[in-house]
Amino acid sequence: MEMTGEYRIAAKRDVVWAALNDEDVLRQCIPGCESLTKTSDTTMEALVVQKIGPVKAKFAGAVELVNIVAPESYTIQGEGKGGIAGFAKGASDIKLAEDGEETILTFHASAMIGGKLARLGNRLIDSTAKKLANKFFDNFHDYLSNQE
């Protein structure tokens, strides 16, 4: 499953970049995130509750930042295990472009699910993933907007 999107954020690129690397910001913006803890400069552990179709699960997962080109781009990738519900994994390339006082964020994400999630929720995964991605960037946008 592949997704792409673009957001205009009313903040300078350095501010956006800092936020994208701030565990507190990520925790607040990731939908359903119960905890997010940095385990090193580029790795985190997360606990996320999600409902996809008829399957609700708590995903325990590791998140890693790679291909870091500060303050322009990185790839955030992770895998969450939801026990008997199955698993989800994905990666998103995020790019930040300066546009005066504002920043244009583009992303290209891919996601995959397995186990019961795939058997029961597959028809819903595309719409759910798009909804979650939009929710994250909406939250992110709102967070930065409220900083000012």
Add this chain to the structure above:
Amino acid sequence: MSTKIGDRVKRSEDKRFITGAGKYTDDIRQENQAYAAFVRSPYAHANVKGIDASAAEAMDGVIAVLNGAQLTGDGIGNIICGWAVSSKDGSPMNMGAWSALATEKVRYVGDAVAVVIAETDALARLGAEAVEVDYEELPTVVKADKALAEGAPQIHENAPGNQIFDWEIGDQAATDAALATAAHITEVDITNNRLSPNPMEPRAAIATYDAAEEHYTLYTTSQNPHVARLVLSAFYNVAPEHKLRVIAPDVGGGFGAKIYIYPEEITCLWASMKTNRSVKWTSDRSEAFMTDAHGRDHITNARMGFDADGKIVGFKVDTIANVGAYMSLFSSAVPTYLYGTLMSGQYDMPAIHCNVRTAYTNTVPVDAYRGAGRPEATYLIETMMERAAREMAMDPAELRRRNFIQSFPHQTPVILAYDAGDFPKILQMAQESADVAGFATRKAEAASRGMLRGLGYSTFIEACGLAPSAAAGSLGAGVGLWESAEVRMNPVGTIEVLTGSHSHGQGHETTFAQIVADRFDIPIENVKIVHGDTDKVQFGMGTYGSRSAPVGMSAVVKAMDKVEAKIKKIVAHVLEADEADLVIEGGAVSVAGTDKQMLWHEIGLAAYMAHNLPEGMEPGLKETAFFDPVNFSFPSGAFICEVEVDPETGTTEIVQFTSADDFGTIINPMIVEGQVHGGVAQGIGQALLEQVIYDDDGQLLTGSYMDYTMPRADDLPFFTIDHHATPSPNNPLGVKGCGEAGAIGAPPAVINAITDAIGAEGLAMPATPMNVWRAIQAAKSSIAAE
């Protein structure tokens, strides 16, 4: 009401089924029973690096968490394949090990790595959820052709390139030579879609270990409990046969999926010994989709050559069959000896060559499903015939007629020798029933409503009544394929028949009783059919391959022969008559032309009282017989399907479906019609609706009825069913078997009707509205391009 052979006797078993009084495996309750839940891999291919059961073991109500290392450590053997098929170069098949609980590696989504035994089903499932398995993911492959391609992920170490065998049947040189002379060659590339069997009752098992007796009892959803016991004893080392009782009580449908001995039954037996508790497991529907053996999944290229008169000169077939992650019991035989041997269809073909390669993939094992190999052959042959007729601008019925085998016995180029049939007659019957002559008018009328009406044929043959033991053995079968029966007459004159056939929807309790009531002219209520319990029935090979009538009933007939012979000796002795003058009728044995007779209970009493028996005769009245057929039986049929397709939406409606079948002698027409209805419904399901889909990562996407479409009543028309019997010469009743014909013959009839309606070839099953609409659009654009 008469209850003899040929009568529409109502099913005696239905009273308990339709009043909810059936006794299925899940209804069995044992004292002190615990429940099993399996920890299953969510990955299609992964190394198992570790299993942490500590959290589950600490949970209230969890009795034990057991894994594959313990299972193999206790000497439980790997799961076997029952038929050794060699490659054409003579090398044996490359079979990988299959442990009931995976140890180092998982190979499909649903592969079990551990089992949790707990006080309740819910606690067992919670426990299974708490078991942490550390998986190291590996690359996956789910399609058979991709599995055989260079660089594909290697699934079993001892099957290089994932190939299990490269097998052939027929004469390649003769076929190539024949095709070189052909005036016309039709070539097809077709896929036979992958199906989930979906019996109404899911699989279940409850195992009890008696430590004092060192004895096991297993209730399970099996089509062949004796074979289960044999395999559990001889190969899985659970217990020797005299220490293991297997009972298959009422079983709610099998369709092949309940032939095999699966990991769950083995694990329940072993776990009952480990925990000293009865251990019960009942599959939920999700597990059934994941772990019941699937059916079909072939990719085939084939070429058929014709001379200038439309006579077939040669048929060349190249098939790749997907067997899944492990070799299930009949997985090697289904795409070979139950497929390649049927390539002659109803046609006189001078040369045939069929090559089959089988591949491991990261999917659940594939094995026999209603028809087993014969639907794959029939779909190929019958779509080929229809397409060839269109290419040669011939009437498809006429092309078939020109090629029909006309005299019997007929030796095909692919082992089988057909014994009886009348193919032109059944085609003619079907054409008359279907009013083929009036089709053009109906098509024009449909066109006036904007609908595309099409008509498709399928004239097919199947090999049933598996089979002569020696012949099967010479082809690699690991078992004999006879059947046994015991006929007991009680002192009060009632009769019990113990049969190794197993009924799981077929109505044996009625039809087997009919042949006894017919033979001895006694009320059918006085006959009881006993089956499904290894402690009651001596031995049996079970029910699959439409074998219960041709093989199972034949054993009953042989046992009745012996009982009758003894009865006549007793009566002749008591009445001081000549055996040759005795007639059996009206519940008595009488001396012809006199008023001397013995009533049925008087004979029973005489045999058991033993006060006045012929000198040297043993008391009692019970006889056993084994029947081993000298050949398969060959049911044949002609199906005609008529459809209307909406060109705007691609929606297909089956408006008429006609069958004319030759099942040989018919014991009970009502039950035979029921079997045809069910089989045709499943065939229509395959043609229009059903398909198992794995994504490229091996995730099962059709894991529930939200995504896997079963046929429903409103998808089906009323069927018109005719029969014409040419009795099988190879069994005493002349029966041929009727359980699979519908599922074998229906798919090509449906697809041929749709392609006729839309004027496009190459439509893949299932012909969903989307697939049909695309085919219509593709045909339109190819016409536009011309």
